[in-house]
Amino acid sequence: MSIVPVTPQNIARAAALLREGQLVAFPTETVYGLGADATNGIAVARIFEAKGRPRFNPLIAHVAGVAQAEEIGRLGAVSRRLAHAFWPGPLTLVVERQRECPVSELATAGLDTIAIRVPSHPVANMLLAAAGCPVAAPSANRSGHVSATEASHVEADLGDAVALVLDGGPTEHGVESTVLDVSGERPTILRPGAITREALAEVLGDLPGSAAPVAARPLSPGQLESHYAPVARVRLGATDVRPGEALLAFGPVPFAHEGPVINLSEGGDLRIAAACLFSALRELDRSGAETIAVMPIPDEGLGEAINDRLARSAAPR
């Protein structure tokens, strides 16, 4: 990785790396973000790999302005009012995904909603404008570590997984953006952050509710309603396919099979598998099969998060 100063050339270089599917860390007004082109599933898989996160939790899509936000999310009257009041700035709005939303399903962890924010940091803004794509970016630290508020923290935590770090100095807030869910009846704070409840209430005319964030909720399948859960039963560790089953394969398939099949990666590449996991589950579900037989996936690197997701699909409902 290289840490580089903010110059027009380096912004252009960072934007080009993003468009190529590489990871770029950049300052926002809250913390440093670990960015990838949100529309590129493989690039998004690299984020989870670099962070060493054992689970796929949904990421925030960073965009340059409201017009770009409307391309990926369905903003209603309330979200437009909030966007007008707080964007650019440290407020993340969770809204319904737009129809034809180009953001990879891995970035939204299979949810029908999407978290969007327009950061106010000038470096983040220039980068987003230059890249032209929505940028998925969690905080640029390893899973379980504190958020990175300086370029050197990013280097210490993530090393060579990141192609480039734009060094914008220490970040201003040091706490993350407030995540507000406006996809339901009542605006609800999923994560308290840099924009206060009172500031939101002034614009909303009423105090928002509070709820535990998706990532913090317990893993019981009953609490996964909002996540994509297949209707079909899921059978893990399959070494054969039984009548009426669809097959979710990984790597070469050493047994004979008929019926619907999707191979997550014939070459056994976990990044590719992660990138198409959610859409593959949906598609096999649509095939009408009663059960989806899933071939074993190695429990290393990204395989851990893939297996976590599959185990939850397979849990009794």
Ligand code: TXA
């Ligand atoms: O300040 C910030 O928000 C920083 C900078 C880099 O922008 N980013 C950040 O991302 O903190 P991350 O991935 O560490 O946190 C994203 C939060 C998580 O709590 C996640 O559960 C929530 O946003 N989130 C994302 N998409 C969601 C969705 N569709 N529904 C509910 N919660 C969502």
Ligand code: MG
């Ligand atoms: Mg974080």
